[in-house]
């Protein structure tokens with residue numbers, strides 16, 4: 163049976179496939195007088211086939227029991243009627259074909275019903291792991307470095323042209339009249355090492371982008387990007403990041419391109435994008451979707467009791483580039499996040515506001531973790547960042563001292579972890595300059611004395627191609643001062659190709675970086691082109707990532723050996739060698755679900771008429787949630803794309819899709835436990851159970 167052929171079959175070919183390969187199901191439908199007969203017959207059929215396991219029986223039972231029921235789909239907030247098996251019944255039974263129902267629905271069901279005939283496609287670990295990994299290039303490979311040197315030369319010449327034509331004479335990046343081309347080149351080469359130069363020279367239009375990419379963008383892409391320009395979508399590419407992109411097809415850079423070039427669905431939807439995370443919608447005086455009461459102004463976002471996100475009113479509301487599947491595209495659309503760097507300088511009122519935001523953290527009984535993000539936390543200037551970190555330090559100290567006068571069991575959670583969320587290690591690693599390192603070092607040294615123990619740069623490398631010698635140098639500088647680096651990526655189509663995520667984990671581990679989350683793309687229409695189904699993430703977890711898994715005991719052992727040590731790279735690599743594992747599976751594959759948070763606990767309950775799976779999710783029971791979330795039992799999410807369409811996409815990228823054959827059978831999954839290294843350190847006292855800043859009932 164050739165999957166590659168089946169995903170391109172037309173309706174009649176699919177129908178005859180059912181007849182040949184699934185005779186019991188086909189004759190059951192053919193001989194049933196009604197859908198009700200069919201569903202009763204199907205229940206009997208799965209009972210008779212004693213070789214079917216309980217999970218499979220329960221999958222089919224769910225498809226039967228949800229058929230004709232309506233569910234509330236959380237991301238679109240629509241009521242959806244599930245008619246999966248009714249569509250199948252009508253398709254097989256009737257001569258006339260209802261072409262409004264996608265054939266991808268029947269293809270998915272075909273694979274799901276194969277086990278009825280003992281025709282199983284096995285799930286197995288990728289034993290040929292090396293073959294899969296070795297096909298992916300790293301930015302540290304010599305041939306890739308050579309290509310990038312060529313790119314850099316080409317881009318520097320274009321930058322010289324750009325500076326010469328610049329009308330803005332206030333810019334500090336100017337040439338004196340007397341300079342020769344060679345002297346200008348040397349000057350730009352020196353400026354290249356300074357991140358401010360890249361921000362100042364950022365490329366902001368499709369035509370300029372094409373020019374800087376050696377006119378390698380097709381007419382189709384250019385037409386699409388022109389539409390984006392007309393819709394005022396922001397464009398922001400640093401010369402450094404563009405130098406990573408391949409312009410002569412000498413290596414596969416799809417993971418880079420597809421992450422920064424906008425798809426037609428994204429452009430079409432831009433202007434009407436909704437917030438995926440409902441808890442990000444903050445209305446004054448009202449609790450958010452997770453029940454948290456938050457200060458006005460939208461600077462604090464919160465989903466869980468222990469942690470809150472701080473988004474400052476600074477340049478931190480910008481990024482080093484716009485990721486095409488940005489989780490905050492909604493905020494770029496409203497210009498709350500933007501690339502007008504000069505307008506984002508903090509206003510005088512910011513200091514006062516920062517003070518009152520700190521009061522929120524100080525007076526909260528449960529928060530122990532602050533994630534400073536944006537946008538991008540490191541887009542803020544050093545002085546601004548130092549000011550924020552100093553405020554956090556003073557607040558944490560006050561919170562620590564206030565506990566002295568509280569009874570045991572009444573004490574508030576003290577700040578234990580401070581994180582800075584930044585993708586600049588990938589977009590613009592020059593940002594990690596000596597002054598920033600000094601600020602981070604000083605903050606850590608004094609904060610350790612008041613009980614903060616974990617200092618983390620939470621970064622985002624999407625592909626090993628982003629790990630360049632410059633990024634490596636920045637990683638080394640950060641690790642040397644005792645800050646940790648964790649990585650989270652967006653599991654889009656490009657990086658979902660077999661072995662890609664393993665290669666990234668390996669490269670990160672070799673530098674001392676710990677993978678933290680592999681996030682599925684959020685399922686809104688704007689992400690259609692880049693969406694990779696949840697079952698692919700589950701497949702990756704079980705067939706690829708599994709090769710880097712260690713026991714809970716070993717994880718605790720590793721945690722102990724890492725505690726307080728700056729040489730994480732050496733400790734980690736010794737550990738991998740000793741355990742003889744190719745990488746550390748420290749990240750969790752999850753979807754960020756509106757309102758209920760990160761989870762991978764799901765089961766398939768239906769397939770829409772467009773072939774997308776409908777999943778019933780539960781929240782991650784291994785972590786603390788707001789009491790509201792604990793009361794929510796199930797959440798329903800309709801995926802964005804059918805599995806057949808995803809496989810056709812992989813096929814167009816020249817993937818051997820027979821290697822993905824078991825994808826259909828990832829119909830349920832459990833959220834992984836949080837890796838030991840990422841657990842919060844404990845207290846030597848008991849904190850209060852009282853939850854503050856929380857409102858039990860959400861007003862209508």
Ligand code: SF4
Nearest residue numbers: 481484485488537585
């Ligand atoms: S760096 Fe983060 S916030 Fe900025 S565009 Fe990318 S995903 Fe969005």
